[in-house]
Every structure is written in structure tokens, then in C-alpha cells.
Amino acid sequence: MLSLAKTVSDSDNYVMISALQHYAYCPRQCALIHIEKVWDENLYTLRGQRVHAIVDTPGDELIEGVRVERAMPLWSHQLGITGIADVVEFLADGTPYPVEYKSGSRKAKDADSIQLCAQALCLEEMLGCTLSVGAIFHHGSRRRREVRFDAELRSLTLQTIEGTRSLFVAAKLPAPVADSRCKDCSLIDACMPHAIDGFRRAAGGNNPFKVEADL
Numbered sequence: 001m002l003s004l005a006k007t008v009s010d011s012d013n014y015v016m017i018s019a020l021q022h023y024a025y026c027p028r029q030c031a032l033i034h035i036e037k038v039w040d041e042n043l044y045t046l047r048g049q050r051v052h053a054i055v056d057t058p059g060d061e062l063i064e065g066v067r068v069e070r071a072m073p074l075w076s077h078q079l080g081i082t083g084i085a086d087v088v089e090f091l092a093d094g095t096p097y098p099v100e101y102k103s104g105s106r107k108a109k110d111a112d113s114i115q116l117c118a119q120a121l122c123l124e125e126m127l128g129c130t131l132s133v134g135a136i137f138h139h140g141s142r143r144r145r146e147v148r149f150d151a152e153l154r155s156l157t158l159q160t161i162e163g164t165r166s167l168f169v170a171a172k173l174p175a176p177v178a179d180s181r182c183k184d185c186s187l188i189d190a191c192m193p194h195a196i197d198g199f200r201r202a203a204g205g206n207n208p209f210k211v212e213a214d215l
């Protein structure tokens, strides 16, 4: 089994798989959403809601020999993560194939692949199988991008789980990344990344407004 795996006995400490995607994109975004409970809509989040309306209703059907399960609950007791898969296809031999629906294009740092890999790790534990591939369905282009669950992505996913859990335990707001990710982020108004980054630089890297204070 995975070297970094450990059993998480306290269900309150389970990390939502969606939070892993937020953390991989930007730790500050993850903290704003999951600790401070800040959420702002923008074009991307509204598109995302529309796309997920397609797959958020639980149910299953058989399509050309493939059983398609929608809104499937997932968990890993070993890794302490839980969430819902948009779609899991069960191939003719029973192999699960998770598909995550996204409204936009591929994200910086490939946060979507980490989210999908976390789903695969849950399915492996739940069903006692090994998954080698899944897919991200980009609604805009109507195309699937196949994702291989190789050793590098698995390792990155485990690091992301550990990082996200540590963030929640510390309950501190990380400094803004203040880079190209911010222009697509729905939290840019609440976050004020460039203003805060400017103050930090002016203060020689220190934080005059105690941005990393306990929440």
C-alpha cells in the first residue's frame, strides 16, 4: 500500500477531496473557502455549477455495456479523505474509471488531476482494486483528457492531502501567490492578492497587516 498512507480514526479530520483541488491551485484559496467560509461567484464558478448540474444527481445507468454511476460517494479511511465522484464508469470487466467534469480548461499545477487521483485512491481502497487511468471531461471543448495515475501523480496527491490537513490544523491564512492564477480566481476581491503582496514586499517580506494571523 502507499507509503504515506495512515488510518485516520477521527471522522471530523477527514479532508474533502474538493479541498485538495483548491489547495493544489492555491493554499490561500483553500483556506479562504474551507476555513474562513468565503465564497464569491464569478464566470468560472457559475459555469462550473451549470456543468455539475448534469452529474450531481445520484443514479446509474447502463450505456453500451458500461455501467455509469453518477454522484458516487467516496472515502478513504487510510488517507482520511472523503467526497463525491461526478461519474464513475465501470468497464465490462468491472474496472472503475472515474471521470471529473470541469467547465474550464486545464488548471495551473494540474489541480484537477490531483483531485481525480484522490478519487482513484478512494476507489482502490473501497473496491480492493488498482486503477491506472481516469479522465477529466472539459465541458467547453466536450473532450476528455485521460489522466494516468502514475507514481509521480500519486506522490503529489499524497503530499497535497498532507498539506491540506496541515493547513486546516494550523488554521492560518497563507500569503497570496499573487501570480497568473489570481486572474481566474473567484476570490480575488476578498483576497486582494496584489495589494497584500505589495505591502509584504514593502515590509521586506514581513507582514505588517498580520495576514498570517490565527483565524
Ligand code: SF4
Binding pocket: 025, 026, 027, 028, 029, 030, 032, 175, 176, 177, 178, 179, 181, 182, 183, 185, 186, 187, 188, 191, 192, 193
Ligand atoms: S486571488 Fe490569487 S492568492 Fe488569492 S486566493 Fe485566489 S489564487 Fe490565491
